[in-house]
Amino acid sequence: MAEIRVRLESLSRHYGKLRALDAVDLEIRAGEWLAVMGPSGSGKSTLVNLLGALDRPTAGRVWVDGVEISALAESDRVRFRREKVGIIFQQFHLLPYLDALENVMVAQHYHSMADAREAMEALVRVGMADRARHLPSQLSGGEQQRVCVARALINRPRLVLADEPTGNLDAENEDRVLELLRSLHAEGHTLVTVTHAPKVGNLADRRVELRHGRLSDLTVPSEEIERRYDEVLVQMWALIEDGRKPESRRIKVPDVVDNRRTLLGMVESGLIVASGPILEFTRRGRAEARDLVRRRRLAEVLFSSALRVPEAEMEDVACRMEHIIDPEVTASICSFLGHPRKCPHGRAIPSGNCCQLPIIS
Ligand SMILES: [Zn+2]
Ligand SMILES: [Zn+2]
Known part of the structure; x- marks a missing residue:
């Protein structure tokens, strides 16, 4: 010290x-x-x-x-x-x-x-x-x-x-x-x-x-830190999906001026590794990001199809909802929605175990 x-x-x-x-x-x-x-x-x-x-x-x-x-x-x-x-x-x-x-x-x-x-x-x-x-x-x-x-x-x-x-x-x-x-x-x-x-x-x-x-x-409340970590994971996922490098300067966490401390905390928690400006998922970080993205996009489908939330509000509601959709119920929601492959924005929804079950006709 x-x-x-x-x-x-x-x-x-x-x-x-x-x-x-x-x-x-x-x-x-x-x-x-x-x-x-x-x-x-x-x-x-x-x-x-x-x-x-x-x-x-x-x-x-x-x-x-x-x-x-x-x-x-x-x-x-x-x-x-x-x-x-x-x-x-x-x-x-x-x-x-x-x-x-x-x-x-x-x-x-x-x-x-x-x-x-x-x-x-x-x-x-x-x-x-x-x-x-x-x-x-x-x-x-x-x-x-x-x-x-x-x-x-x-x-x-x-x-x-x-x-x-x-x-x-x-x-x-x-x-x-x-x-x-x-x-x-x-x-x-x-x-x-x-x-x-x-x-x-x-x-x-x-x-x-x-x-x-x-x-x-x-101290920053731990839920707030958690929210920031989740936001970074989701943004990294989307950048990689778009074929872009997940550089730290491309990540913008709402309400945070300088994300360095957030990223450092994520490195310390074993979610990401940083080599220079480039961020990479650890195995655990990737699994968490995948899970978050899955829940967020399933929530989008849920809101747009079943609940008819207007598209303008959907993203906002969905990213608040991903925390409310308990991991336990994700599978039932996915099944209820017919295991959708894409969110309303056309982005791929990572599949879960439920999606791989053989469908009995
Ligand atoms: Zn979407
Ligand atoms: Zn499914």
Whole structure:
């Protein structure tokens, strides 16, 4: 297991009677992406400020990389911020009279280096090279946020903190910023994003929820994980059926932004193997996919022929129904329908044992 990069021990931050954080314990492993979820005013920003040594706790301790930052003198806290953390805020905090490149270079100056080329590379990385000479007022919200990401990365921080990083952005810019966070994670940065947006939370390795100053683990319910696995199996089956390679990028699970975690879970559960971007069924995975496809397509036949569900609604109803059609009753439904070979869309229905029984006339 990876080393612990951040440790909070009974951490509290009170403002008078308000307990923004109340005896919070937490460990974050090196390279982990942790999402702290919770409504605004739940203490999320307080947590970011404490992790970034921008604030001091009322009680308790914070370690980053084995250093107890809550015990550092002011000058050491400044050095810690320079060397170890990059912070991406919801409010951009760009200096209005400096252009994008200069804003990144100000951050360099803060880290006592001044290298226009390196600052430019950081802007290239966030796709802002052609806007380097624009003032913040000439940039859209999304562009300003990308400059902030470039600025936060200039010291190659071991810990990246992002406070509602997509808070004010439109969908397209949100995707670009999430893509940046994703590549930071892939490079091994330890990432803490504080957000109320499920889309951002879904990308993380682990989600915790902050409410009334207390933390609790959020886990994806197992039926939901099951549903995602089933969806991937069915999509892989259909891709192979169409003579296409089941590549991970072709699989789209509804409500999931990044299916990597789902696929990883499926590899761990022995349903699929991944060789590079190409997915393959294991023997068990193929059997489950076949069974799912069979049930889903039988449900389609059932709805279209026997129950006369309009075609537009059929697919939706059928894929919800496949879970309701118990494996036990699949054979009787198949028999009832006369062992159909094709679904209403013309796709083959994998046969079951019932279909192979000799028909006695
Ligand atoms: Zn069909
Ligand atoms: Zn049958």
